[in-house]
Amino acid sequence: xxxxxxxxxxxxxxxxxxxxxxxxxxxxxxxxxxxxxxxxxxxxxxxxxxxxxxxxxxxxxxxxxxxxxxxxxxxxxxxxxxxxxxxxxxxxxxxxxxxxxxxxxxxxxxxxxxxxxxxxxxxxxxxxxxxxxxxxxxxxxxxxxxxxxxxxxxxxxxxxxxxxxxxxxxxxxxxxxxxxxxxxxxxxxxxxxxxxxxxxxxxxxxxxxxxxxxxxxxxxxxxxxxxxxxxxxxxxxxxxxxxxxxxxxxxxxxxxxxxxxxxxxxxxxxxxxxxxxxxxxxxxxxxxxxxxxxxxxxxxxxxxxxxxxxxxxxxxxxxxxxxxxxxxxxxxxxxxxxxxxxxxxxxxxxxxxxxxxxxxxxxxxxxxxxxxxxxxxxxxxxxxxxxxxxxxxxxxxxxxxxxxxxxxxxxxxxxxxxxxxxxxxxxxxxxxxxxxxxxxxxxxxxxxxxxxxxxxxxxxxxxxxxxxxxxxxxxxxxxxxxxxxxxxxxxxxxxxxxxxxxxxxxxxxxxxxxxxxxxxxxxxxxxxxxxxxxxxxxxxxxxxxxxxxxxxxxxxxxxxxxxxxxxxxxxxxxxxxxxxxxxxxxx
Numbered sequence: 163x164x165x166x167x168x169x170x171x172x173x174x175x176x177x178x179x180x181x182x183x184x185x186x187x188x189x190x191x192x193x194x195x196x197x198x199x200x201x202x203x204x205x206x207x208x209x210x211x212x213x214x215x216x217x218x219x220x221x222x223x224x225x226x227x228x229x230x231x232x233x234x235x236x237x238x239x240x241x242x243x244x245x246x247x248x249x250x251x252x253x254x255x256x257x258x259x260x261x262x263x264x265x266x267x268x269x270x271x272x273x274x275x276x277x278x279x280x281x282x283x284x285x286x287x288x289x290x291x292x293x294x295x296x297x298x299x300x301x302x303x304x305x306x307x308x309x310x311x312x313x314x315x316x317x318x319x320x321x322x323x324x325x326x327x328x329x330x331x332x333x334x335x336x337x338x339x340x341x342x343x344x345x346x347x348x349x350x351x352x353x354x355x356x357x358x359x360x361x362x363x364x365x366x367x368x369x370x371x372x373x374x375x376x377x378x379x380x381x382x383x384x385x386x387x388x389x390x391x392x393x394x395x396x397x398x399x400x401x402x403x404x405x406x407x408x409x410x411x412x413x414x415x416x417x418x419x420x421x422x423x424x425x426x427x428x429x430x431x432x433x434x435x436x437x438x439x440x441x442x443x444x445x446x447x448x449x450x451x452x453x454x455x456x457x458x459x460x461x462x463x464x465x466x467x468x469x470x471x472x473x474x475x476x477x478x479x480x481x482x483x484x485x486x487x488x489x490x491x492x493x494x495x496x497x498x499x500x501x502x503x504x505x506x507x508x509x510x511x512x513x514x515x516x517x518x519x520x521x522x523x524x525x526x527x528x529x530x531x532x533x534x535x536x537x538x539x540x541x542x543x544x545x546x547x548x549x550x551x552x553x554x555x556x557x558x559x560x561x562x563x564x565x566x567x568x569x570x571x572x573x574x575x576x577x578x579x580x581x582x583x584x585x586x587x588x589x590x591x592x593x594x595x596x597x598x599x600x601x602x603x604x605x606x607x608x609x610x611x612x613x614x615x616x617x618x619x620x621x622x623x624x625x626x627x628x629x630x631x632x633x634x635x636x637x638x639x640x641x642x643x644x645x646x647x648x649x650x651x652x653x654x655x656x657x658x659x660x661x662x663x664x665x666x667x668x669x670x671x672x673x674x675x676x677x678x679x680x681x682x683x684x685x686x687x688x689x690x691x692x693x694x695x696x697x698x699x700x701x702x703x704x705x706x707x708x709x710x711x712x713x714x715x716x717x718x719x720x721x722x723x724x725x726x727x728x729x730x731x732x733x734x735x736x737x738x739x740x741x742x743x744x745x746x747x748x749x
Contacts, residue, residue: 193429197319202286202325205490208330208632209282211337215632215639216340217272218646221498221671223248224342228677229494231257244431246443246503250551252344252382255281267678268646271342278339278346286351289329292353292635293322295360296600314606316599320613324599326540327624328592335628336532336588340635344386347439349589351382351389352573355396356593359565363403367410376399380424387442387575387584393421395572399565438504445503449511452581453521456509458688460498461486465509467517473508478714479685480706483694489662489684495677497684518579525582529574532584532591538623539595542616546602549612559601567597645674648736652679652743655734657717664710667721668692675719675741685710696724703729712745718744 220228226248233242234257243250243257259277260270300315337345359374379393397414399409426439433439450456450734455466461476461484476488476498493502550556560567573590604612652675657663659680666687676683687695687706695703710718722740725733733742 170531180274183556190221194319194696195325196323197322198290201322205326205330205333206279206283208334208628209279211632212334212635213275213339215635217275218640218643218674218679219340219671220271220674221341221343222496222673224671225673225677226251226499227256227342227344227493229500231260231498234258234534241431241435242429243311244435245501246436246440247447247501248430249344249384249386249442249444249454250428251381252386255347256342267680268643268649271300271645271674271677272643274342275339278342281346281350282333282339285333285346285353286329288350288357289325289354292357292360293325294561295357296325296596297321299360299363300562300600314604314609316602316604317610317613318685320617321600323617323621324542324624325596325622328539328595331535331624331628332588332592336584338585343585345585345588348382348386348389351378351385352392352589352593354378355382355393356566356569359399359403359569361395362400362563365405367400367413369405369413369416372400372410372413372417373420376420379417380421383421383425384428387444388573390421390425390441391576392569392573394418396569397421399569403495403565415629424460441576443503446511447506448581450506450509453517454511454514455517456506458484458690461488461688467512468509469512469513470509472506475505479709480687482702483691483698483706484688484690484708485685485706485709489682489713493660493682495681495683496673497682506717520576523578525578525580528582529578529587532564532588535624535627536591536595538620540598542620543595543598543602545612545616546599546604549605555603559603560598561601563597563601564595566600567594568595570597644737644739644741646678647741648675648739648741649678650683651736651739652717652719652741655717655736655742655743655745656747657681657745661716662714664707664713664715664718665720666692666695666718666723672721675736681717685713685715695726700726700728704732707732707744709748716745716747720744 226245230243230245230248230250232238233240234254243254254276256277259265259274263273265273297318333339333346333349337349339346348597355375355378358371358378362371362375368437375397377395381726382389383393386504397418400414400417401410404410429439429441429534433443436443450468451459451462452464454468456468457464457466458464461478462472463475463478465471476486479485479487488505490501490504492500498505547556547559550559569602570590570593574587574594577586657679661681662684663675663681664675664685665683668689670689695706698706707718719736720733720742723742725742733744734748735742
């Protein structure tokens, strides 16, 4: 008597079919469609609220992206889009948006936040594409095996609830639409690329899929250069997931060529600009500053452990308190932030074990808060692992979704060795968690109850940080366009576009006044030592201010100065804002 053979893995078995049915049906009131509508509505509402709260605010990086975006405007040079640190796609979109709606300087910052809402919707759509691929991957054989007849997959409604909550946590609480930066755009391409990877799993390699993936990876690289190493990892992963890697090898090579072909729109003119081949220099700048410990952080006088010496560092023009001058020929708001590569010229990264280990430890500590907010998801993963029937089932669950969590883990590790901010790794952390939670089976008898308890334990914990942050931001929101009012008052005081100004401010996200008026910051007191200026004797303050004036500064702008009776008459408030101005021609 012959023993019947088992069906192929990508054909659901008699044991898999109940699991797939549970995955597809929705055991709670409402439908999966209603669940999607609810999360989409909450997401767009929170993103719009956050963009509205921060509509008048920008960081120093945001100002640099706006300066780069000027290259798209009429009468400008598109080469302005080519910068060693700031990738071109996001400022290109900013420039197109500004040009399309003819935004005035006083309204461009607030209006540009609308573009961030559009990019958030793009990222959400990309996440939907990824989720569809993840669910289909489980349905077509990536989940419960024939031996695991005791188990079922996590119900679709439960998985989607957790996945959407992770996306909103990453996008609203960590990445944020409140800053004019490309991290949200990059996250969208990351979700798209992993979604394409999942669609290649266990099917014959196809030219169309590989060429589309290569185009997406190349466009993602234009959004932000870290997509390049992630893209190479994704292409390598495709060789492990397709039905046969041999014919896929030449397709992956072609996809890599397409990625570099599209990326050449950036790295070819950048290489010509720098005089040597380069794919982007943000890694070098960050390694020199954060690992080799070049100092001071912004003003770069000491190269630390890096090789070489600075060829043209910012000039230290005052010692106590320290102040620096950094003028260039470029008509930009803040030369020091617009082109960091210029200021580290002559210095290259150097690997030192002690410094590298210290940097990794600091970066791991930087992940403490986002990981704390993900503790409920990690707890759910541990519970699911505990409910498995043994180590074999745990390993099988992890292997079933490895393309998701491994790419997410790689995205985090890439930053940990150099420099981490939560917004850099939020999308990767979301992928990592989705990959872990998706693969685990749950006991058939208690499956619905376990799923409900996991959702109750994870979703509120994920949603709470962004709801809390949004509420706090709303309460403390800026209620009027102070920067536009200050810029107009500064113009009335005789400061005109193109003039040089100095700054005395403890914060680095209030350069909007200068951007709106189109003046250039060419000197400033070290923003970490501002209290030393206001505590200094009146004669010292006057000496520093006149040193600024000797460098062609027509005005010095201060934020919330600590004025004494002695220097009160030296400063003029700009409207009813927190900005004040000192002008040498009034002395």
